[in-house]
Amino acid sequence: MKDFILPPLNDRDMGTPTKQGAPITLTIDGFAVTVPEGTSVMRAAAEAGLQIPKLCASDNLEAFGSCRLCVVEIEGRRGTPASCTTPVVEGMVVRTQTQHIKKIRKGVMELYISDHPLDCLTCAANNDCELQDMAGMVGLRDVRYIAPANAPLANHFMRQNTSGEANPQWLPKDETNPYFTYDPAKCIVCSRCVRACEEVQGTFALTIEGRGFDSRVSFGAKTDTALASDCVSCGACVQACPTGTLQENSVIELGTPERAVVTTCAYCGVGCSFKAELNGDELVRMVPYKNGKANRGHSCVKGRFAYGYANHKDRILNPMIRDQITDPWREVSWTEAMEFTATRLRALQAKYGQKSIGVITSSRCTNEETYLVQKLARAVFGNNNTDTCARVCHSPTGYGLGQTFGTSAGTQDFDSVEHTDVVIVIGANPTDGHPVFASRLKKRMRKGAKLIVIDPRRIDLVKSAHIKAAHHLPLRPGTNVAVVTALSHVIVTEGLMDEAFIRDRCDWDEFQDYAAFVSDLRHSPEATALLTGVDANELRAAARLFATGGNGAIYYGLGVTEHSQGSTTVMAIANLAMLTGNIGRNGVGVNPLRGQNNVQGSCDMGSFPHELPGYRHVKFPEVRKIYEDAWGITIDPEPGLRIPNMLDAAVDGTFKGLYCQGEDILQSDPDTKHVAAGLAAMECVIVHDLFLNETANYAHVFLPGSSFLEKDGTFTNAERRINRVRKVMAPKNGYGDWEVTQLLANAMNGNWTYTHPSQIMDEIAATTPSFAGVNYDMLDAKGSVQWPCNDDNPDGTPLMHVDGFVRGKGRFIVTEYIATDEKTGPRFPLLLTTGRILSQYNVGAQTRRTDNVIWHDQDLLEIHPHDAEVRGVKDGDYIKLASRSGETTLRATITDRVSPGVVYTTFHHPDTQANVITTDFTDWATNCPEYKVTAVQVSPSNGPTEWQTDYNTQAEQSRRILPAAE
Amino acid sequence: MSPEKMVYMTNQIATYFKTQADPDRAGKIADHLSDFWEPRMLEKLYAHVDSGGAGMDPLVVEAAQRVRRAKAA
Numbered sequence A: 001m002k003d004f005i006l007p008p009l010n011d012r013d014m015g016t017p018t019k020q021g022a023p024i025t026l027t028i029d030g031f032a033v034t035v036p037e038g039t040s041v042m043r044a045a046a047e048a049g050l051q052i053p054k055l056c057a058s059d060n061l062e063a064f065g066s067c068r069l070c071v072v073e074i075e076g077r078r079g080t081p082a083s084c085t086t087p088v089v090e091g092m093v094v095r096t097q098t099q100h101i102k103k104i105r106k107g108v109m110e111l112y113i114s115d116h117p118l119d120c121l122t123c124a125a126n127n128d129c130e131l132q133d134m135a136g137m138v139g140l141r142d143v144r145y146i147a148p149a150n151a152p153l154a155n156h157f158m159r160q161n162t163s164g165e166a167n168p169q170w171l172p173k174d175e176t177n178p179y180f181t182y183d184p185a186k187c188i189v190c191s192r193c194v195r196a197c198e199e200v201q202g203t204f205a206l207t208i209e210g211r212g213f214d215s216r217v218s219f220g221a222k223t224d225t226a227l228a229s230d231c232v233s234c235g236a237c238v239q240a241c242p243t244g245t246l247q248e249n250s251v252i253e254l255g256t257p258e259r260a261v262v263t264t265c266a267y268c269g270v271g272c273s274f275k276a277e278l279n280g281d282e283l284v285r286m287v288p289y290k291n292g293k294a295n296r297g298h299s300c301v302k303g304r305f306a307y308g309y310a311n312h313k314d315r316i317l318n319p320m321i322r323d324q325i326t327d328p329w330r331e332v333s334w335t336e337a338m339e340f341t342a343t344r345l346r347a348l349q350a351k352y353g354q355k356s357i358g359v360i361t362s363s364r365c366t367n368e369e370t371y372l373v374q375k376l377a378r379a380v381f382g383n384n385n386t387d388t389c390a391r392v393c394h395s396p397t398g399y400g401l402g403q404t405f406g407t408s409a410g411t412q413d414f415d416s417v418e419h420t421d422v423v424i425v426i427g428a429n430p431t432d433g434h435p436v437f438a439s440r441l442k443k444r445m446r447k448g449a450k451l452i453v454i455d456p457r458r459i460d461l462v463k464s465a466h467i468k469a470a471h472h473l474p475l476r477p478g479t480n481v482a483v484v485t486a487l488s489h490v491i492v493t494e495g496l497m498d499e500a501f502i503r504d505r506c507d508w509d510e511f512q513d514y515a516a517f518v519s520d521l522r523h524s525p526e527a528t529a530l531l532t533g534v535d536a537n538e539l540r541a542a543a544r545l546f547a548t549g550g551n552g553a554i555y556y557g558l559g560v561t562e563h564s565q566g567s568t569t570v571m572a573i574a575n576l577a578m579l580t581g582n583i584g585r586n587g588v589g590v591n592p593l594r595g596q597n598n599v600q601g602s603c604d605m606g607s608f609p610h611e612l613p614g615y616r617h618v619k620f621p622e623v624r625k626i627y628e629d630a631w632g633i634t635i636d637p638e639p640g641l642r643i644p645n646m647l648d649a650a651v652d653g654t655f656k657g658l659y660c661q662g663e664d665i666l667q668s669d670p671d672t673k674h675v676a677a678g679l680a681a682m683e684c685v686i687v688h689d690l691f692l693n694e695t696a697n698y699a700h701v702f703l704p705g706s707s708f709l710e711k712d713g714t715f716t717n718a719e720r721r722i723n724r725v726r727k728v729m730a731p732k733n734g735y736g737d738w739e740v741t742q743l744l745a746n747a748m749n750g751n752w753t754y755t756h757p758s759q760i761m762d763e764i765a766a767t768t769p770s771f772a773g774v775n776y777d778m779l780d781a782k783g784s785v786q787w788p789c790n791d792d793n794p795d796g797t798p799l800m801h802v803d804g805f806v807r808g809k810g811r812f813i814v815t816e817y818i819a820t821d822e823k824t825g826p827r828f829p830l831l832l833t834t835g836r837i838l839s840q841y842n843v844g845a846q847t848r849r850t851d852n853v854i855w856h857d858q859d860l861l862e863i864h865p866h867d868a869e870v871r872g873v874k875d876g877d878y879i880k881l882a883s884r885s886g887e888t889t890l891r892a893t894i895t896d897r898v899s900p901g902v903v904y905t906t907f908h909h910p911d912t913q914a915n916v917i918t919t920d921f922t923d924w925a926t927n928c929p930e931y932k933v934t935a936v937q938v939s940p941s942n943g944p945t946e947w948q949t950d951y952n953t954q955a956e957q958s959r960r961i962l963p964a965a966e
Numbered sequence B: 001m002s003p004e005k006m007v008y009m010t011n012q013i014a015t016y017f018k019t020q021a022d023p024d025r026a027g028k029i030a031d032h033l034s035d036f037w038e039p040r041m042l043e044k045l046y047a048h049v050d051s052g053g054a055g056m057d058p059l060v061v062e063a064a065q066r067v068r069r070a071k072a073a
């Protein structure tokens, strides 16, 4: 096995942000240095390797100039300017260490320290405190100002004076947030936290209250605690704080970490890079990594803080088996578990045929693990029955973008948003689903970019602190195609399209057909308004803005794909981008926001039943040959079963065994009763996961999984960026997930011999042209890379379709609106749509097992006041939610964020079982389920439905574990 | 998969291709079925077509026959 040398962590704080501009040369302490125009003297010094003392500056914030510790002398200028706020000038001569300056700095530090407790040794920030560092650096040796012994105390840190009188300036700690503590006694009022919350996160939860000696950091109103405030617990302020004032609770509890490993968040598709900071193998904290190209040093509450699930008591560490799902579980050795499983699977194949078993790969596992699971199906099971949970989220993206552009790839990197002028966000809620991207988008909006939101709900981006969408089109769920086509109608009929781009880059004849289609009056906003509920004038204005407002970018999520016309909407979006010439450069593009961390990767790795890795159809003999040669087997040229088809086939009795890695289909897939029936009909269900998830209620084998901290590998984020996941501790269950799949393959005579995930990546690179240039040494050297990465693009591909579309000419496709058959009527008059919330992730298996539950301890039904009133529903009431598929109960929250006629809920909690309600309608092209539209009725209720009670009884029965045999 | 569900799914595909200006819509449907449908699903489709194709769009019936011929070849 190979040892990998970690790249040196170069994440020194340069003091002020980097700038772009003409080169300027100056001299600092006798060294010549050249930096871009607009750079501060402080940063120029840092570039030259000289550190100027500083407290209020940080390179992710605009300079503020309040502490005056960073003063310098500049030849020919009077006084001592602050180096953080002074831009460089050609020929400038700067001195950073004169007697005069040193004296000023000592004076500044002396003042700070006189109002700061001197309990460094017992402070959680000891050895990780910039105030300490600066006191050392300026050579502070004594503090002459001493507060008078009796009241009034001229400090903020003593609770009472020596006579026991309370100090009115002293404030107690705020410990309401589960992850960090605010201790006002240590604050030096540098306002870095306030600026981080504004500039980096964009939430504006913090302010400085009062003036001069009375100024304090505050969470909004005086009475607000951290928890009650607008704070979303992203941690940016904690990271920015130079002292121990804002401090992670984990550091308070465990001490300061001594080593750091760069790795990738395992939650959402943004794919933030983090430094996992540890003592030994104990994880102390996760800090967003400045050089991470997706997140640029920012994070959200999930990646930053919600990693405690890896140590949760519910985690299963030993393999378990049982003959029938009505039996209790029996803990066994890995060998016994593998023999049991292999024997059963082979027996099923002998009895019911080679195609009677299959796999589901996970979008949470690494590329290497996913690759092995599909290889297990293709090479060891000998069939193409492999699918992934991407089926239920982004499969229409694959189809739709494949048809129009020639590849399912999102077109941009996240940095692109910094160059965009008009953004359409459709069917996505980035502040909750993709928080770090949302922060970057909000930052761009504060600089003047315009936003158009197309969503049934008034999501936070429509209006929040210091941002406001130019247009919100609150459409009826299910009418995406009509709305996007109407946007194109306006653009074409008003002649706003980019004809030069279309002539140059697209098929002109197809465009003619498309233009004729879309110009028809029935696609006008006026004609479709009744259907979509969108104001025609507003829609026209939005279309004009997008067509004429400069660089236009479209970001979309599952609100686009999870519909019976999901694929058609994706094509409509692609049309809109081509129509306006918004493809192939920075600041534009079609950007699918992928849900889970490795949705992109799991699709790339050949998880779909009709495609080998790299999106190559199994029908092509030349593609099959590559793998047949590499694996020494033959590959079935016919496509395998997709997840809904597997369940149908199971009910029919022709599909009998399933290996399901890191996926909880019973909770996450629609029409729970149908999924349960499918699973119950199988004879060998293998669940490979951290916890006994809901699907495991129907499983015969449970293989314990490992967390992302316990294995090496790669994740590919929504911008096609391949990021390294690094093992920071040994797997608690004994094996990384790739090793478990290998054990199973070998128990079935697979003869696999991987000893490190890097070898799996080498195999991927050798067989998949778009990955040809990828290997671990290269990723360690470059940090990350966006595929395609091969001889043509050795550094990867940040932007797609730059000189031409992958398929050659871009293809316009006619997108006729076809109403879903899921229709409201007298029995089910409301439309239910679903989504998620910031603090929870997907089915919640991980986040529910962390302190994040403090923000969201149950799923709630959002309902408009009018709809609530006519049903006699009050805020907080238990209600029954019923559809044609089933019914469940949950509590209602009354809000006008949803329009009348629309209700909304999340699906993070198994008790709610929101998917009992959703139907089995699917996208016409890909069978992606229609989660986002269900006709429902809401009525008052007193408690759980019969289904919920039965379900919980079954779940409880099924989770019994026998004590281990002696 | 119940016959109703299969008929529903195939008609959904046909409905899409009927919106496209293509001289050979049945061919497009056939390609789609051939690319994405697993053999046992196709078998069910053929069986339904053989027994009269009740409820099925005529384009689907034609497409099914073309897929069957192509795969047999």
Ligand code: SF4
Pocket (backbone or CB within 6 Å): A193, A196, A197, A201, A203, A204, A205, A206, A230, A231, A232, A233, A234, A235, A236, A237, A238
């Ligand atoms: S945690 Fe984030 S949102 Fe909360 S106050 Fe700090 S920067 Fe603002």
Ligand code: SF4
Pocket (backbone or CB within 6 Å): A186, A187, A188, A189, A190, A191, A192, A193, A194, A217, A240, A241, A242, A243, A245, A246
């Ligand atoms: S809490 Fe920290 S970052 Fe904020 S003003 Fe006080 S010392 Fe500065």
Ligand code: SF4
Pocket (backbone or CB within 6 Å): A265, A266, A267, A268, A269, A270, A271, A272, A295, A299, A300, A301, A302, A303, A304, A434, A435, A436, A437
């Ligand atoms: S959940 Fe997403 S946005 Fe949050 S830290 Fe992880 S990758 Fe970043």
Ligand code: FES
Pocket (backbone or CB within 6 Å): A053, A054, A055, A056, A057, A064, A065, A066, A067, A068, A069, A070, A071, A082, A083, A084, A085
């Ligand atoms: S660092 Fe420049 S004034 Fe504070």
